[in-house]
Amino acid sequence: MKKEVREFLTSRRARITPEQAGLHSYGSRRVPGLRREEVAVLAGVSVSYYTRLERGDIGGVSQSVLEALARALELDDAERAHFFDLSRAARATGAQPRRRRAAQRVRSEVQWMLDAMAGAAAFVGNDRLDLLAANQLGRALFSELYAAPARPVNSARFVFRDPRAERFYDDWERVADWCVATLRWAVGRDPHDRDLSDLVGELATHSEAFRTRWATHDVRFHNVGVKHFHHPVVGELSLSLTRMDLPADPGLTIFTYTTEPGSRSEEALKLLGSWAATTEAAESADATDRS
Numbered sequence: 001m002k003k004e005v006r007e008f009l010t011s012r013r014a015r016i017t018p019e020q021a022g023l024h025s026y027g028s029r030r031v032p033g034l035r036r037e038e039v040a041v042l043a044g045v046s047v048s049y050y051t052r053l054e055r056g057d058i059g060g061v062s063q064s065v066l067e068a069l070a071r072a073l074e075l076d077d078a079e080r081a082h083f084f085d086l087s088r089a090a091r092a093t094g095a096q097p098r099r100r101r102a103a104q105r106v107r108s109e110v111q112w113m114l115d116a117m118a119g120a121a122a123f124v125g126n127d128r129l130d131l132l133a134a135n136q137l138g139r140a141l142f143s144e145l146y147a148a149p150a151r152p153v154n155s156a157r158f159v160f161r162d163p164r165a166e167r168f169y170d171d172w173e174r175v176a177d178w179c180v181a182t183l184r185w186a187v188g189r190d191p192h193d194r195d196l197s198d199l200v201g202e203l204a205t206h207s208e209a210f211r212t213r214w215a216t217h218d219v220r221f222h223n224v225g226v227k228h229f230h231h232p233v234v235g236e237l238s239l240s241l242t243r244m245d246l247p248a249d250p251g252l253t254i255f256t257y258t259t260e261p262g263s264r265s266e267e268a269l270k271l272l273g274s275w276a277a278t279t280e281a282a283e284s285a286d287a288t289d290r291s
Contacts, residue, residue, distance in 0.1 A: 117137075130155075154199070236268070
């Protein structure tokens with residue numbers, strides 16, 4: 001955890017110039033961004049104290065100092081939340097063993113809710129970007145992901161390890177950035193999740209694109225936005241994403257994809273729904289015949 005804290009603070013310091021922080025720049029600069037002493041001045045702490053914090057010794061730091069550092073480093077809401085998560089994790093005493101989480105169960109009532117969203121593609125995911133449940137239209141939208149044999153389906157694994165991903169996502173670069181920033185945030189929240197750390201290790205081993213992004217230590221919230229797809233059945237789709245956490249199911253989130261009424265994407269999504277219904281009916285009939 002000390003390494004996480006050190007690299008996060010260093011990366012945030014490096015992106016801010018003295019001019020942005022309202023400081024006068026003096027002398028040659030061996031590193032980009034602010035010097036340690038400049039961050040210390042902005043946060044109202046001594047240089048030696050900030051140096052200790054940047055080394056990762058952040059476990060006993062007061063709330064007021066954390067807030068001052070967040071302001072000095074101009075952290076946004078997602079970065080601030082991540083910074084406080086790292087602080088809480090560092091505050092834990094003793095070595096924490098990595099643990100595997102029990103399989104997350106999607107309650108029947110949640111699946112019923114997904115199925116009731118007939119005009120939207122919807123699925124339930126977790127912090128590791130697993131797709132744990134979906135409605136018919138959600139499975140159809142992400143049919144490329146479901147084509148892979150591994151379960152649960154994982155968005156990050158598809159984005160960085162499946163060659164079809166760059167064609168499926170018209171804005172692949174943005175999606176890749178989002179995947180890494182979400183996983184980085186998840187690691188800060190639960191650094192002892194073995195399944196999560198194994199996934200990060202797998203992606204870092206097999207994908208240069210993932211390694212490059214992981215090294216930036218960027219985090220962000222992704223609650224709304226517009227996603228652009230090139231679906232193999234219906235072609236181009238521009239869908240509005242909305243994220244809704246499930247308070248009764250900690251760690252689980254509903255994601256919905258909807259379209260603007262009257263748009264070309266609305267027609268394409270309806271066509272995709274018809275294709276999904278026909279396909280699933282045919283598969284069900286084949287299963288019945290085999291039995």
